[in-house]
Amino acid sequence: xxxxxxxxxxxxxxVAAAALIAGSSSAMALTLDRNVPESVSANAVRTTxxxxxxxxxxxxxxxxxxxxxxxDLSKAGSERMGLIREKLSKIPxxxxxxxxxxxxxxxxxxxxxxxxxxxxxxxxxxxDILKKAYGVDFKGYTxxxxxSKNAVPNSDNWTVVFRSPEAAQNxxxxxxxxxxxxxxxxxxxxxxxxxxxxxxxxxxxxxxxEDPAWIEKAEQAISVLLPENVSISSSKVVLAxxxxxxxxxxxxxDGSACAVRLTGENKExxxxxxxxxxxxxxxxxxxxxxxxxx
Numbered sequence: 001x002x003x004x005x006x007x008x009x010x011x012x013x014x015v016a017a018a019a020l021i022a023g024s025s026s027a028m029a030l031t032l033d034r035n036v037p038e039s040v041s042a043n044a045v046r047t048t049x050x051x052x053x054x055x056x057x058x059x060x061x062x063x064x065x066x067x068x069x070x071x072d073l074s075k076a077g078s079e080r081m082g083l084i085r086e087k088l089s090k091i092p093x094x095x096x097x098x099x100x101x102x103x104x105x106x107x108x109x110x111x112x113x114x115x116x117x118x119x120x121x122x123x124x125x126x127x128d129i130l131k132k133a134y135g136v137d138f139k140g141y142t143x144x145x146x147x148s149k150n151a152v153p154n155s156d157n158w159t160v161v162f163r164s165p166e167a168a169q170n171x172x173x174x175x176x177x178x179x180x181x182x183x184x185x186x187x188x189x190x191x192x193x194x195x196x197x198x199x200x201x202x203x204x205x206x207x208x209x210e211d212p213a214w215i216e217k218a219e220q221a222i223s224v225l226l227p228e229n230v231s232i233s234s235s236k237v238v239l240a241x242x243x244x245x246x247x248x249x250x251x252x253x254d255g256s257a258c259a260v261r262l263t264g265e266n267k268e269x270x271x272x273x274x275x276x277x278x279x280x281x282x283x284x285x286x287x288x289x290x291x292x293x294x
Contacts, residue, residue, distance in 0.1 A: 068127070068138045068162065072119035074111055074147040081107070109149040112156075116186040119145035122158035125189035126182035130162065132224050133194055133269065136180060140165045147186065156186040167199060176200045191225070195261075195271035204264035209240040214262055218248035221269040222258045230254050238283045245270065249279050259283055 088099045123143040144161045160182055167177040182194040215235050231253045239247040245263030257279035261271045
């Protein structure tokens with residue numbers, strides 16, 4: 001029988017999307033976005049505010065297609081640039097030359113190159129993934145696409161957040177509004193991670209964590225994303241806790257793997273992470289030691 005690893009509250013934070021695998025910017029997009037409530041900390045890594053704090057700029061390139069509107073945040077203008085310079089200027093002891101050097105590095109990391117797909121193409125790939133995973137209709141949604149360049153080879157990516165009209169315009173505060181997020185490889189468009197978050201502050205407690213139905217539900221959730229020629233070879237639970245749900249990793253027949261975090265009474269798939277080279281153990285529970293910091 002699979003040994004389930006249940007841990008105490010606040011000793012482990014599950015990082016959805018690809019915060020636990022090098023090269024993805026979902027955690028960055030969640031953390032930098034002022035419209036994402038603190039309640040999604042179960043999905044996103046806790047981090048200090050980044051110098052590239054996300055600001056919506058009216059000069060960002062916007063394109064409306066038949067189904068949803070795409071905002072290319074990699075082409076945001078003077079407002080965002082001014083914020084970056086302002087934040088850099090507050091670093092103790094930094095020189096004007098240092099500000100310029102760091103500014104150019106940040107802008108370079110947020111700007112796609114000639115080999116990368118466009119924001120519109122990334123949104124199309126992300127929409128296809130999220131439709132398969134959640135069956136959502138994106139008519140009237142706004143897709144905000146952010147580019148991220150990474151030091152790890154072949155890990156540059158686009159992160160796309162789909163907001164409903166209510167979420168985008170902050171309407172109907174008495175209604176819980178759900179947004180969807182996916183990161184794709186910036187060249188191939190293949191999935192790195194996907195998930196959703198709600199704009200409320202409710203923690204969905206998961207019960208009966210040793211119920212085999214968690215694995216069954218995880219396999220069902222992952223199967224809808226797989227090509228016809230790829231199947232699930234094996235599955236295992238790597239993390240289970242009432243506040244964050246149950247994380248299941250499925251090894252796939254083509255040598256890759258996919259993890260899904262299920263949460264709540266309905267065992268809903270809150271987040272997916274794809275491992276193209278097979279599962280690397282990064283989601284396994286690692287107990288704190290006496291030498292741990294924090």
